[in-house]
Amino acid sequence: MYKVLARKYRPQNFDDFVGQGTIVNTLKRAIEKNKTAYAYIFAGPRGSGKTSMARVFAKALNCEKGPTTNPCNKCEICNEITAGTSLDVIEIDGASNRGIEEIRALRENVNLRPSKARYKIYVIDEVHMLTTEAFNALLKTLEEPPEYVKFIFATTAPEKIPPTIISRCQRFDFKPLTLKEIEKKISEISKKENFKIEKGAISVINEFANGSLRDVLSIVDQLIVFSEGKITIEDVRKLLGIVDEKGIDEILKSIVSKNINQAISSLHKLISEGKDPVLIIEGIIKRLRDILVFKIEDGEKGEIFSYFDKMTTDEILQASSLSIEFKEKLRRETQPILLTEILIFKLVSLIGKETQKEDNLTIFDIVNEEKNKKIDEKEQEKEDKEKKEIDETRDREKTDDIIGNWHIVLKKIKEKSRILEAAIREGKPERFEDGILSISFEENFEFHKKRVDENRKTIEKIISKISGKEVKIETFLKKNSKKSILDDEEVKKIITEFNGQVIERED
Numbered sequence: 001m002y003k004v005l006a007r008k009y010r011p012q013n014f015d016d017f018v019g020q021g022t023i024v025n026t027l028k029r030a031i032e033k034n035k036t037a038y039a040y041i042f043a044g045p046r047g048s049g050k051t052s053m054a055r056v057f058a059k060a061l062n063c064e065k066g067p068t069t070n071p072c073n074k075c076e077i078c079n080e081i082t083a084g085t086s087l088d089v090i091e092i093d094g095a096s097n098r099g100i101e102e103i104r105a106l107r108e109n110v111n112l113r114p115s116k117a118r119y120k121i122y123v124i125d126e127v128h129m130l131t132t133e134a135f136n137a138l139l140k141t142l143e144e145p146p147e148y149v150k151f152i153f154a155t156t157a158p159e160k161i162p163p164t165i166i167s168r169c170q171r172f173d174f175k176p177l178t179l180k181e182i183e184k185k186i187s188e189i190s191k192k193e194n195f196k197i198e199k200g201a202i203s204v205i206n207e208f209a210n211g212s213l214r215d216v217l218s219i220v221d222q223l224i225v226f227s228e229g230k231i232t233i234e235d236v237r238k239l240l241g242i243v244d245e246k247g248i249d250e251i252l253k254s255i256v257s258k259n260i261n262q263a264i265s266s267l268h269k270l271i272s273e274g275k276d277p278v279l280i281i282e283g284i285i286k287r288l289r290d291i292l293v294f295k296i297e298d299g300e301k302g303e304i305f306s307y308f309d310k311m312t313t314d315e316i317l318q319a320s321s322l323s324i325e326f327k328e329k330l331r332r333e334t335q336p337i338l339l340t341e342i343l344i345f346k347l348v349s350l351i352g353k354e355t356q357k358e359d360n361l362t363i364f365d366i367v368n369e370e371k372n373k374k375i376d377e378k379e380q381e382k383e384d385k386e387k388k389e390i391d392e393t394r395d396r397e398k399t400d401d402i403i404g405n406w407h408i409v410l411k412k413i414k415e416k417s418r419i420l421e422a423a424i425r426e427g428k429p430e431r432f433e434d435g436i437l438s439i440s441f442e443e444n445f446e447f448h449k450k451r452v453d454e455n456r457k458t459i460e461k462i463i464s465k466i467s468g469k470e471v472k473i474e475t476f477l478k479k480n481s482k483k484s485i486l487d488d489e490e491v492k493k494i495i496t497e498f499n500g501q502v503i504e505r506e507d
Ligand SMILES: [Zn+2]
Pocket: 062, 063, 064, 065, 071, 072, 073, 074, 075, 076, 077, 078, 079
């Protein structure tokens, strides 16, 4: 049976850890000198090895041949800890149930001696999620712990743990792994597992996984299935939907030459390849930054950069801040493609626009002005936001729940009926207002829409259950969605504002 890499290569001994050298050494020394603390906090980002370290430490303390810095991984106790079945090493997930039941059981059982191991070790994962009640119960235990009890609290958010708990613990801060550490580990694993991977590919994966070894390994798992022979950078980009520079440059080139049609069609090409609009805009921002740095440093001109000579520094700055603004918008809105199209319209309008600025403005003046503008806008926004927020919060949260958790809705519907799920999957949840969720279907999916309409009651029941309040649905057919951007009020405004001209779309 295939075992996922993250599980197969989970550290079973102190020397298996990549990175975290200081923590390993301190723990080893404490074991050697028989000076272990009775409570630890393992703080750090996900995938940095906190719970693996907790298990290895538990084995080191409880191994039949221990306490030892090198647990045997063969004795009954070691094996039970590895399998997660030890009665004396109790793992509690603070995130599920927020720990109320578990902490109550802990309070009742903490005074019973370990069943066969040396220590009774409680590992509480995501401990910051515990309720105040659970923390209080925990605190009582921490004040007078029996000598055979140890606590290990793992957390990604140590700042949320009450200081009264923290002060009773020895704290270790786990760091995200460096690229070098990840590369070393992957190269070891690739030799054992017999696969090849391009060196640059690991760096792309790591950027995506933010230094979480677990996430890197799960991506590599998928790549092994996905790639033929050697895993290449291109494979990684395809799998993760990362956009390469070439695609971005095509869009930017069309923007610079003010060819809206071409720019939009380059965008659609990327989207049809499955690229995420957020990642496309991220790519644009990254590229604009490259161009800006290049302009300031006046470096050697590559073909692509000389193309952007037409853009003034001011334009690049404006284009960047606009793109950043849209990236943020995109995270909140439900029409990512339309918004990305609007951004491209705006960027095209921006280029070659007569600027009122003096030629002798330095880049610093421009940056400052941008900053001040931003601050003014922010002040205004803040006020508006505060007013709205109070009465909207609840509704908005629920809205986010339904549309943002659409995959959960689909999953639940699938459990009920696969055919129904196949139909509703072609629809897109557009908005949620006054308890009504609107779902759109493209024109050629009328059949699917009909099926959804026929099963409206069933779907409403499922969604209401998930969102915890009564939800009705309505469905509608989208008229040719590509045309709609030109009818969009914001786009109309931009076009008028800049005396722009809409070029007829070819398709
Ligand atoms: Zn052992």
